[in-house]
Amino acid sequence: MSKQTRALKAAFPYTLPIFAGFWFLGLTYGVLMNVSGFSFIYPLLMSMLIYAGSMEFIAVDLLLSPFNPLQALLMTLMVNARHMFYGLSMLGPLKDIKQPKKTYLIFGMCDETFSINYSAEIPGDVDRGDFMFWVTLLNQLYWVSGATLGGIFGSFITFNTEGLDFAMTAMFIVIFLDNFLKEEDHTSSFTGLLLAVLALLIFGPDGFIIPAMLLILAALTLLRGRIESKEVAA
Amino acid sequence: MSLTQQVITIAMVVLGTVLTRFIPFILFPASRPVPKFITYLGKALPGAVFALLVVYSLRSVDVLSGSHGIPELLATVVTVALHLWKRQMLFSIAGGTVCYMLLVQLVF
Incomplete structure (x- = not known):
């Protein structure tokens, strides 16, 4: 088996829940574009170039509203600010990855891809960079194909998949749990859970991400002594 | 909106997304040593x-109306229980998702 085949075989099972979730959400997004009067070219190009699910849904609204490019930029920076946390966490794991692979891995670092690439246990005979490349590429292929099919077939699609999107919620739960079981010190996990719920209760579902990030950043800064002393002890 | 305006709007969304993903790597290139505090954050943040x-993926759950978040709670418990039992990622996710689909389609 070639080096790439081994990496693909190791990566594929990790991406299956994303396939379920992305096809469902991607189809929904494509259908929404279709019924909003856009050709399938739009979801095809937007899912390829933007590749950030929630922002693509918001972009449908932006395209239907009066032209305001600055607002589009600021809105995107706010909605996607959480990506900066992924980047900070991936500085180490991506340090030795060669270009141009590294650029693509950063470009394609959505919530799901980051979670897998950061947490997956990669078999010893598989190259880490290849593994992360296949995870990133497969996930994007699922998203782009789902969005494009939704854009082509639009409102013809009727099937009872209600609740299928829970696959991605379940994946985040499992990744959180795996990380929780593995870590020596739970301060960060508990802090994140508590502050995210707190921010959600105060700011509501549409505006809690940025306050939650600031609270987490402040808390981890204050708790640095405690967390680092435990790391040394462990 | 004209086609040009649409292209500019989409380009702004692409630019914003790319910026949020690349900023940490631009600020802290691999060629220079990363400040200790940033290395600490990189390790402490993931949890x-x-x-x-x-929380983000469950943000739209409304405990005060509709099904009061009961299907989400039950499916979460099932997912966690299956995972503690078998530690097989796909098995836990499939089990939790099937449980959730049955609950929202047949019960609630």
């Missing part, structure tokens, strides 16, 4: 970020 993503 909190995974927790944030769980």
